[in-house]
Amino acid sequence: MEIQGYNMPEELYYEENHFWVKEEGDFLVMGMDDFAQTMAGEIVYIQLPDDGKKLKLGKKFAKIESGKWLGKVYAPVNGEIASVNEELETNPGLVNDDCYGTGWIYKIKPNDKSEIENLIRGKEAIEKWLAADIEKYAEE
Amino acid sequence: MGKKYDFEEKYREQILQCSRCGFCQAVCPVYGATLRPALNAKGKMLLLKEVMDGKIDLNDELIETLFQCTTCANCFQNCPSGVPVMEIIKQVRKDMVSVGSCHPAFKGMNEVLKNHTNIYGENEPEDFERERNKKAEYVYFIGCVGSYREDESTMATLNLLDRLQVDYTLIDEVCCSGVLEDVGYEINDALAAKNIDRILHTGAKTVITGCPYCYRTFNNKAQYDQLLKEGIQVTHITQFLQDFDFGITTDKLVTYHDPCDLGRHCGIYEEPRNTIRKIATNFIELPANRENALCCGAGGGVRGAYAKNSIAMARRRLDQVEEVGADIVLTECNSCVHNLANARLRKQKFRIYNTTQFINELMEEAE
Numbered sequence: 001m002e003i004q005g006y007n008m009p010e011e012l013y014y015e016e017n018h019f020w021v022k023e024e025g026d027f028l029v030m031g032m033d034d035f036a037q038t039m040a041g042e043i044v045y046i047q048l049p050d051d052g053k054k055l056k057l058g059k060k061f062a063k064i065e066s067g068k069w070l071g072k073v074y075a076p077v078n079g080e081i082a083s084v085n086e087e088l089e090t091n092p093g094l095v096n097d098d099c100y101g102t103g104w105i106y107k108i109k110p111n112d113k114s115e116i117e118n119l120i121r122g123k124e125a126i127e128k129w130l131a132a133d134i135e136k137y138a139e140e
Numbered sequence: 141m142g143k144k145y146d147f148e149e150k151y152r153e154q155i156l157q158c159s160r161c162g163f164c165q166a167v168c169p170v171y172g173a174t175l176r177p178a179l180n181a182k183g184k185m186l187l188l189k190e191v192m193d194g195k196i197d198l199n200d201e202l203i204e205t206l207f208q209c210t211t212c213a214n215c216f217q218n219c220p221s222g223v224p225v226m227e228i229i230k231q232v233r234k235d236m237v238s239v240g241s242c243h244p245a246f247k248g249m250n251e252v253l254k255n256h257t258n259i260y261g262e263n264e265p266e267d268f269e270r271e272r273n274k275k276a277e278y279v280y281f282i283g284c285v286g287s288y289r290e291d292e293s294t295m296a297t298l299n300l301l302d303r304l305q306v307d308y309t310l311i312d313e314v315c316c317s318g319v320l321e322d323v324g325y326e327i328n329d330a331l332a333a334k335n336i337d338r339i340l341h342t343g344a345k346t347v348i349t350g351c352p353y354c355y356r357t358f359n360n361k362a363q364y365d366q367l368l369k370e371g372i373q374v375t376h377i378t379q380f381l382q383d384f385d386f387g388i389t390t391d392k393l394v395t396y397h398d399p400c401d402l403g404r405h406c407g408i409y410e411e412p413r414n415t416i417r418k419i420a421t422n423f424i425e426l427p428a429n430r431e432n433a434l435c436c437g438a439g440g441g442v443r444g445a446y447a448k449n450s451i452a453m454a455r456r457r458l459d460q461v462e463e464v465g466a467d468i469v470l471t472e473c474n475s476c477v478h479n480l481a482n483a484r485l486r487k488q489k490f491r492i493y494n495t496t497q498f499i500n501e502l503m504e505e506a507e
Contacts, residue, residue, distance in 0.1 A: 068245075
């Protein structure tokens with residue numbers, strides 16, 4: 001689905017700081033959404049924690065940096081890092097090129113997968129949330 | 141007849157002194173990462189000769205070459221002809237700006253510092269859970285990178301000062317703005333005046349900073365002369381810490397990366413090593429160290445303007461860490477920590493710290 005020029009797939013879950021989450025078997029896959037990667041510009045660094053790093057819902061666990069911006073990544077659920085996209089170590093620009101595909105970032109093993117139901121989901125909710133953020137960032 | 145550009149007026153003879161021997165190429169971090177001869181000092185001097193000969197003009201086409209220099213001074217260190225490359229580059233960048241050809245990142249930085257307190261244009265500084273602007277014996281001046289990019293390291297540094305019972309205060313600091321002089325502009329007088337006022341307000345007689353660039357700016361730039369006149373000493377934290385006894389040691393294999401701004405630019409090589417030897421029973425030098433240290437690639441605005449190449453430069457430095465097999469890399473500069481940590485690959489298991497952060501961690505573990 002396209003919202004004001006941003007590609008926001010309707011079937012994904014979204015964490016409020018503009019990271020998408022989707023189910024993949026027992027795991028969750030996470031990446032940056034189109035709005036975030038567009039606003040950030042060329043991504044130059046993505047912190048990729050070691051496998052097994054514990055994640056606590058809502059707590060910062062990594063940093064992402066573009067030339068002009070430093071973003072913090074917050075855990076969308078409780079769990080741990082199962083693996084990361086190691087391609088991003090040498091080619092972080094994949095996030096800009098294909099944020100929902102080859103630019104995925106983290107694979108998470110959740111303690112309780114149902115926690116993703118607390119994330120932003122569904123056409124109406126996504127539209128409302130994104131429209132508010134577009135307005136917010138336009139003011140800054 | 142006057143010269144067309146100030147760099148020619150000031151540095152014509154020095155530019156012509158370049159004998160094109162290429163010693164600079166062997167140590168240039170930008171060349172090392174890109175393998176483009178135009179980007180090392182010899183290439184830049186050749187280009188400037190063409191400008192002086194009237195064959196080409198300073199214009200946008202030269203931005204990538206002339207703005208891609210970390211001003212690490214390793215070329216100058218190794219130049220048999222003594223060409224003061226960093227001074228020439230800084231002047232050329234000013235000439236570029238005056239003809240309207242500047243890298244957009246640096247133009248942006250100059251604009252940002254007209255309206256913000258820091259080079260990142262951030263509005264919400266970390267408070268570091270400490271009262272600011274109080275009366276104290278020392279001011280601890282963090283710097284932009286320590287405040288907005290390496291806040292965990294800064295927090296550890298402040299915790300260490302607390303453990304050592306140092307009577308210090310933070311201030312509502314603003315960017316020292318020294319970096320503007322490196323990228324074609326001038327130090328922002330308003331920012332300098334704010335820092336001076338806020339330092340004087342605390343009654344402190346010494347400013348300690350963890351940022352080698354702020355240290356250089358406060359000590360060497362006319363805009364901060366008032367500090368000296370008021371009897372304020374500005375010291376880098378590595379100088380401050382060398383007389384302390386920390387009561388802890390590690391047997392991990394530790395190495396040290398000399399920041400260019402602290403080493404080649406200020407001649408501070410022994411103080412960090414004095415401290416590290418006290419805490420690390422196994423210390424090993426990197427293959428290129430002290431005045432020959434390989435730049436991490438963060439300086440001269442290169443991290444902001446050419447981030448990919450900057451990280452590639454840091455990876456070359458980390459290759460040297462792998463070579464010596466160190467467990468711990470210590471340095472004394474938040475920009476170096478930031479760039480080296482960003483460049484570290486997951487398979488590289490060594491850890492990168494400011495010395496203060498590492499000492500604090502050891503002391504915390506010992507408690």
